[in-house]
Amino acid sequence: MRYSWASLIAQSLRKHRGWKPAWATRPVKPHYDVIVVGGGGHGLATAYYLARNHGISRVAVLEKGWIGGGNVGRNTTIIRSNYLLDGNIPFYEWSLKLWEGLEQDLNYNAMVSQRGVLNLYHNDAQRDAAARRGNAMRFHGVDAELLDRDQVRRMAPFLDFDDARFPIAGGLLQPRGGTVRHDAVAWGYARAASALGVDVIQGCEVIGIERDAAGAATALETTRGRIGAGRIGLAVAGNSSRVAAMAGLRLPIESHVLQAFVSEGLKPVIPGVITFGAGHFYISQSDKGGLVFGGNLDGYNSYAQRGHMPTVEDVCESGMAMMPALGRARVLRSWGGIMDMSMDGSPIIDATPVPGLYLNAGWCYGGFKATPASGWCFAHLLATGASHEVACAYRLDRFATGALINEKGEGAQPNLH
Amino acid sequence: MLLISCPHCGPRDEIEFRCGGETHVVRPGPAEAVSEDAWADYLFMRQNPRGLHAERWLHAAGCRTWFNLLRDTVTHEIKAVYPMGHARPEVA
Numbered sequence: 001m002r003y004s005w006a007s008l009i010a011q012s013l014r015k016h017r018g019w020k021p022a023w024a025t026r027p028v029k030p031h032y033d034v035i036v037v038g039g040g041g042h043g044l045a046t047a048y049y050l051a052r053n054h055g056i057s058r059v060a061v062l063e064k065g066w067i068g069g070g071n072v073g074r075n076t077t078i079i080r081s082n083y084l085l086d087g088n089i090p091f092y093e094w095s096l097k098l099w100e101g102l103e104q105d106l107n108y109n110a111m112v113s114q115r116g117v118l119n120l121y122h123n124d125a126q127r128d129a130a131a132r133r134g135n136a137m138r139f140h141g142v143d144a145e146l147l148d149r150d151q152v153r154r155m156a157p158f159l160d161f162d163d164a165r166f167p168i169a170g171g172l173l174q175p176r177g178g179t180v181r182h183d184a185v186a187w188g189y190a191r192a193a194s195a196l197g198v199d200v201i202q203g204c205e206v207i208g209i210e211r212d213a214a215g216a217a218t219a220l221e222t223t224r225g226r227i228g229a230g231r232i233g234l235a236v237a238g239n240s241s242r243v244a245a246m247a248g249l250r251l252p253i254e255s256h257v258l259q260a261f262v263s264e265g266l267k268p269v270i271p272g273v274i275t276f277g278a279g280h281f282y283i284s285q286s287d288k289g290g291l292v293f294g295g296n297l298d299g300y301n302s303y304a305q306r307g308h309m310p311t312v313e314d315v316c317e318s319g320m321a322m323m324p325a326l327g328r329a330r331v332l333r334s335w336g337g338i339m340d341m342s343m344d345g346s347p348i349i350d351a352t353p354v355p356g357l358y359l360n361a362g363w364c365y366g367g368f369k370a371t372p373a374s375g376w377c378f379a380h381l382l383a384t385g386a387s388h389e390v391a392c393a394y395r396l397d398r399f400a401t402g403a404l405i406n407e408k409g410e411g412a413q414p415n416l417h
Numbered sequence: 418m419l420l421i422s423c424p425h426c427g428p429r430d431e432i433e434f435r436c437g438g439e440t441h442v443v444r445p446g447p448a449e450a451v452s453e454d455a456w457a458d459y460l461f462m463r464q465n466p467r468g469l470h471a472e473r474w475l476h477a478a479g480c481r482t483w484f485n486l487l488r489d490t491v492t493h494e495i496k497a498v499y500p501m502g503h504a505r506p507e508v509a
Contacts, residue, residue, distance in 0.1 A: 241465035252461035300436035303467040343461040400457035
């Protein structure tokens with residue numbers, strides 16, 4: 001069923017009793033051309049683009065829980081492409097371009113809202129870094145504006161411009177950045193993929209990877225039985241190390257918990273996404289009115305989808321330093337998601353040493369904004385066996401060759417983003 | 418909130434500590450004999466288990482000593498604390 005004004009009016013006249021499920025529940029087939037493990041945003045997008053761009057429709061997406069229950073429903077919904085390095089900018093800009101046409105493409109309202117992403121800077125050195133980043137973006141055709149203190153004040157007068165330690169000196173604005181309704185992304189991709197013949201299989205956990213005599217991955221052992229596959233793509237960020245270990249692989253990844261918070265619903269106060277430059281803090285306001293914010297990782301390996309109090313305190317302190325009025329809002333709820341923290345802070349979209357097994361992992365904090373391009377490029381890799389041109393730097397072997405993509409310019413530690 | 422028993426200072430709040438990641442990672446050598454893959458394995462590859470994890474911690478705001486911890490990454494239960502250089506203890 002195509003969603004439109006006509007279908008909405010027709011359904012409302014029938015008291016909304018004729019809506020069909022957004023995606024089909026079909027029996028599991030014994031063999032697929034491609035199986036995508038992980039029914040999050042990236043896995044569903046991969047399946048959709050496999051069918052749409054490459055005409056491969058014998059595709060299954062296996063999800064151990066339910067669609068929208070993992071990290072695609074646990075992020076702070078921000079989209080942007082304000083990166084610095086050559087390996088990153090074209091990829092994230094392609095993702096932002098896909099976001100811009102996503103709703104028409106999927107025929108699904110994902111509430112894509114390009115309300116702008118503003119990164120604050122607080123001193124001369126940070127202004128130089130922001131100018132450099134903005135220039136790098138504009139060289140790649142990405143929009144970026146360097147704002148001074150007065151321009152930021154006109155945009156966001158509620159920020160603390162007179163803070164003694166971290167006075168706001170200006171910001172780097174990407175007007176095309178913004179937010180998206182995150183679970184609508186999962187539902188929209190699941191619906192669009194299902195309509196093209198992809199089997200979306202929920203409640204199906206992979207427990208083993210079967211390999212033939214030559215070592216190639218040929219089938220998956222799951223909680224719903226054995227399923228054969230021509231090619232297998234892993235898109236299980238948070239659990240990448242665990243699933244890859246089933247094929248004997250060790251990855252340059254640690255799993256860490258990242259917390260996020262929502263306040264009670266308030267009248268419109270924050271125009272876009274604002275990030276603090278003197279600590280780690282980002283905030284936006286949902287269309288429902290809640291302030292959505294987050295900050296640092298908890299700081300040690302975790303598979304628990306909940307965080308601890310010292311980080312709550314740290315995040316709220318950063319928030320108060322940037323926007324003192326935040327102290328008047330009450331936090332309604334918080335949650336934790338498990339991040340694939342890669343060792344250089346950049347993702348991996350590549351073939352693995354195991355023939356037939358492909359990897360999409362290591363998204364750190366930044367997986368949500370990458371969802372469309374990640375799916376696009378992973379589908380390209382699974383269909384053609386070659387890396388897509390905008391994702392060709394995201395190789396698994398870069399940790400041995402030294403071609404790391406280290407956006408923050410720091411060493412080997414899994415708390416970059 | 419973790420309550421971590423520093424081997425030298427006793428039980429302290431986790432905010433006094435810094436986690437240094439996976440422990441028992443042995444540096445390969447001699448340098449001229451180490452392949453790129455072995456070096457990458459040493460620098461970047463991790464076990465990252467869901468369950469018991471042997472890791473290094475530093476009592477940064479205390480005695481400033483490194484030690485090892487055996488911790489469950491799902492429940493955060495601390496099963497053992499033991500000095501650097503000691504083998505990972507067997508726990509039930």
